Each structure stands twice: as C-alpha cells, then as structure tokens.
Amino acid sequence: MSNVYINDTTLRDGEQAAGIVFNAAEKVAIASLMDIIGIPELEVGIPAMGGSEAEAITGIVNSGLKASLLGWNRAVISDINASIACGLKRVHIAVPISDIQIKAKFKGKTAVVWERLKSTLNFALDKGLFVSVGAEDASRADESFLIEFAQYAQDLGASRFRFCDTVGILSPLTTTQKVKKLVKHLTIPIEMHTHNDFGLATANALAGIQAGATSVNTTVNGLGERAGNAALEEIVMALKQLYKVNLSINTSRLRELSQLIIQASGVKLPPWKAIVGDNIFAHESGIHAHGVLKDPQTYEPFAPEEIGWERRLVVGKHSGRSLLINLLSQHGINLDYEESQKILDSVRHLSVQMKRNLTTEELLDLVTNRRISHGIV
Template identity: 35%
Template sequence: MEQIALSPYNPRLQRSGVIVYDSTLRDGEQTPGVAFTPEQKLKIAQLLDDAGVHQIEAGFPAVSENEVRTIRAIADLGLKADILGLSRVTKGDIDAAVDAGVDLVLLFVGTSDIHLRYKMKKSREDVLSMITDSLDHCRARGVKAAVSAEDTTRTDLEFLMQVYRTAEAGGAVRVGVTDTLGCATPEAISMLVSRARQEVKVPIALHLHNDYGLALANAFAGVKAGATAVTTTVNGIGERAGNVPLEQFAVGMKYLYNSDIGIDCTKMKALSDTVCEFSGLHKPRNQPLVGTNVFAHESGIHVAAILNCPMTYESLPPQAVGNERHIIMGKKTGVNYVKKRLVDMNVDATDEQATEICRRVKELGERIGRVSDDQFARIVHEVMDA
C-alpha cells in the first residue's frame, strides 16, 4: 500500500479498546422509507462482522414477531460480534430481546424534562424505579444490560448523574450519553462524558445524531474525554440527519488519531455500497472516503501532480478504504494527462497532436461534463487520421 501523508499536527489518541456497536440494522432502518428484508439484514450483519465490528445492534425485538425471528437468525449465525437488541424499560421488551437471543440488552429511557412531561408522562422518581426494575428483570432472565439516557444532552445534569448511579448500582455494564436530537457541541459531549466518568466506574457509551453535522466530531470528542463505546451506522444513515458514519469514525480513528480499533477499513467501500443498494438510498459522489469522487481528479494541475506522487492530493491511498482512484477527463484536463493516455494506448502523437486532442477534450467537456474513454478514443482517432 502506498504511503499515507496526514497532518503531522494531529494528536495521537491511544484508545485501542474503543468498541463500535453498529446500529445500521436498527437506527439505520429507522431512516424514513427504509425497510431491510431479513435476508438483507443477515447479509449486512455478516459484512459488519467480516469488517471486525465489535457489536451489532440487530434490531428492536419488541417491534414484531418477525423482528424477533430475524434477530434470532442473526444471533444464530455464530458471528464474532456480540449481538445487541434495543429495549424500553419494560418487562415485555426485555423478554422479547431475550427470546431473540441477544448478548446484551440496550435499555433506554427518556430523562429530559421535555420527554418526561410530554412523552413518558412520568416523574423522575418513576424513571429511576423503572431502571432498577428493568435491570432486576434482565438479571433474572440471565442477560447483560446497558442503560442509555434518551435525550441526555437536554437532561438536568444532576438528575442525569443520578440516572447513571442508579444504573450502575443495578448492574448495568455500561451507561450511555445520547444526543438524541444532535443538538450538542463537541464541548458539551466532552463535558458530559467527563462528568459521567467522575460519577460511575462502568464504561460510557455514545449514541450521537447528526442534525447539525456534528455527530462525527462529537464522537471523537467523546472518545477523547474517555467514552469507550460508540454507536455507528454505515453511511451514517438513520433517523432524520442520521448518525455517526461507521466508515468515517473507523478510518478517522485509525489514520487521523493513530488509534487502530480493530476495524478493517479496506472493507468500508463495499459495505457502504451494499447498504446503499439494500436501503435504496442515494450516496453522494462526494461522500467522505467511500464516495466515487473522493479519489477522482480532473484538474490538469492536480492530475499532473498525482501522476508524479499521489500523496500530493491524497492523504491516504484509495485502497485503504476499499475505494479506487479515478482520473476524469473533461474541461479541466491537462495536456500532460492526455500524453500519458496516448502512451498507454500506444499512440505516437506529436506535441501538436496531443495539444489538439486536449483542446477537443476540453471543448467536449464544456458541453457534456465528463468525457468517456470511448469519446476520448474517437477524438484521438479523428486527430491522428486528420
């Protein structure tokens, strides 16, 4: 693999023990209009496992009997990843998760005053009791549980810490900071994680939405503050603006922060493409790392430099994320790349002919955008036969 060339000012973050628990099959499927088939869910789960994802949130068992069967089928695949299931703080939800064969139940409960008043219609004392009762039931059913405070980032701080202490006392294996509306800044996430670490000894998890485009930055901030588990989804799909993109978090941790968390980044592009196909969601060409434009070059100045040393305009090689380099021909194509293409085609052209071919490529590119290989070959044929 070619050498990488990242900023030397990036800090080193030695956090190899960070767990990725991917929620493509649960929160990702909550993207409006998305419904994976059971077969698609099994395929995605296998791809996530092949890429080294540590935990897979396979669904919300209480949704339906079919959901339970699908999660059970994923659990029966014998994957290396732990299988997780979402659950409200009710016995029925927990029983459904246990019936689905999950390794860990992800309990969640609203904790902000807005959620307590308008959604749950419960008091703070009610919530604390529900957490304790649910953890008792999980223990009775023989399954581990984590507790996340839904709408963490709008929850009264002292009550939030009480929630975490109650969860830890009840046997939760980790507690979660949840930016349900994606309305917190990296500074806020850092503060919440730091404060939680002062209150409890169990690991802190992050579930972060992207409404303000800060999910990835918030994930890095949370990990730097001491969080050790992060929810992701492939391509960042999910409710509203989505979640932390798996590919961006894993690659960012490995290359930007020099912290390899065990995810095979070379499998990110294929995983991204599969989820796009199954979800029916369009992936922008400029999607970071896994979009088709990320390693595409057209400008004559850029292409000439890339041909000499790819590191001039690529901080890491495309194969590092399973992507490919594309040199695009169009209105910005330079004569140096035209000459290289002519050599590749075994065409012995003079400088004048190469210049004329370049002129015609630019002219066509101005009219149609991208000039295809067939169109380029026709231009070459016309000029060389003139």
C-alpha cells in the same frame, strides 16, 4: 484511546431511517459481513416489534457469529421478554431523560424514570443478561439529573452507559465538556450515540472518545433517523488514520460493506461521501492529476486499497495536459505540446456541452477524429 469499541447500530437506528426496510435475509447478510470484517458488537434491532423483525433477530442470533449481539428495548418489561425470546444475551434499555422527553413520554413525572430504570434493569439482570443503559436526549437533559441517572444505572448493575445526542445539537466542544463531567462519575464504559442533524455526528463521537468515552454506536454510510448517525467507515478510518488507533477491523472491506447497505436500503450515496463515496479517489482537475501522477499522497489522505476501492483519473472540463498525455500514452498515442493543448481545448468544449467528463473511449475518438481531419493518420 487505544481501547475504542464499536457497537454498530445499522440494523437498529440505521433501519429506522424513514423509508428503509431490510428483510430478514438482508439483516442476516449485513450482520454476517460486519462480523467477518471484525465489528465486535451489533445492535441488531428491536425485538418488541415482533413479527418479521423478531424473526430476523432470531435468525442473526442463530447464525453463529463471533460478534456480541444486542437488542434495543424501551424501559418496559415486555420489551425485555421479547429480547429474551429472540435468544439475545445482551439488552440495551433506553430511558428518556430530558424534560422535553419526560413530559412527552412520562407525563412529566421524573419518578417514572427511576422506577422504569430500576424495574427493567433488575429484571434483565435477574435473567442473567448483559445490560447497557441509554440516556435518550442526554445532550439536552439537566446535567445533574444526567449524572444522577447514570450513577444510578451503574449502581444497579448496568455494564455500559450510552450518552445520546438524540437530535444532534452538540458541537465537539460541548460534547467534550459534557462527556468529561460524566467520565468523572462513572467506572463503567461510556458509549457515544450521536446524530448528524448539523453534520457533526462523527466529529462529536470522536470528541466524546477523546473526552473519555470508550465505545461508539455507528451506522454504515451514516444511515439513521433524520440526518443519520456517526458513520462506521468515518469513525474507523479517522481512528486509524488520524488517531493511530488500530481496531482490528478489516478496513479493506469497508467499501464492500457500504455497497451492501446501498443495495439493501435502496439509498444511493453522494459521490463525495467521506471514505466510501465513488469520487473519494477520483481526480479530474489538472493540478490534482499532475500531482497524483507524481505522488498520490499529494491529493489523497490514504491509499484507496485501505478501504477496498481504486484510484480513477478522469478527463474533463478542469483537466490539464499532464493527465491527457499520460492517459493517451497508455493507449500508444504520443502528443506534443501543441497537439495536447488543442485536444485539451476540445475536451473543455465537449465537457461543457455534455455537462460531464469524457469517457476514455470519447477521448480516444476525439483524438482519432482530430488526427484524421488534420490528415495526421
């Protein structure tokens, strides 16, 4: 697993999420930050859309990034020409290969699958391009047909093969079974493209990697069609922390990248979003705060600095005395046992009334007011 490769598609599948639009300046800014962070390949968009999308892609191509840049194409010659017109040297050609897709797109004619693959792949190769071939809806395709298709793409000269779980119906076990079979028949790298319809995109992408795939198509914050794609930050941190695979990606800027996507997409994340959510290093509960104050590892899987974020200890309904005593001592207020218990009771009461935790200022006010009313200060 030491050679896992990230090909991020935030600027293609990510932007396909309903209602999301990145303008040209945002697309260039996102690509640039990903490049600085060390993402080796970026799927930058769909040149065949023309207009502002083609302009944005050309803008990225002309930005002098180190990352390899890939354009997404249907198996249509004019799409490939649009990619060339944007200055791209790498193209991805997507071909629908499940019965459902072939029926909807090619009137059920499998001959069209072979013909489209051959004509567009040969065309792109003749133009000197690097070609990645994608099997759309591979997870629902007939398995022999999928293998035949992948081998044909390899024989024709494709440099990489993308296995797509287009509607996110795989589990880690079925992913493993399918990818293992594919690996036996291919020598070119296999890329995982997984969707999150059942909340399994990251798990399935990692299962694919364990089964022998070497590339992952990710998106920042898991943005993408419907429930989204495998999240870049989850894949990178799971590989780093759980699989001990170092990808030479500067993880300390992952939170910053996530924030850039929130800003550009206008879509906020739930605070509990894995890796980059606001609450990933926030502790309120008494037992957790007590543990973290002694050793952060008790309730944190890795240090917040690893992703460029910080630890927060907040006082609220579930807090205990250790946290109160600790926080207040930082403000020169020392509590004995009895007083801390009384203040904790008030904190609980107030939290329930306000249906939230208390800010530090509110906690300090509470203590001061209590002390005044008891003639302590």
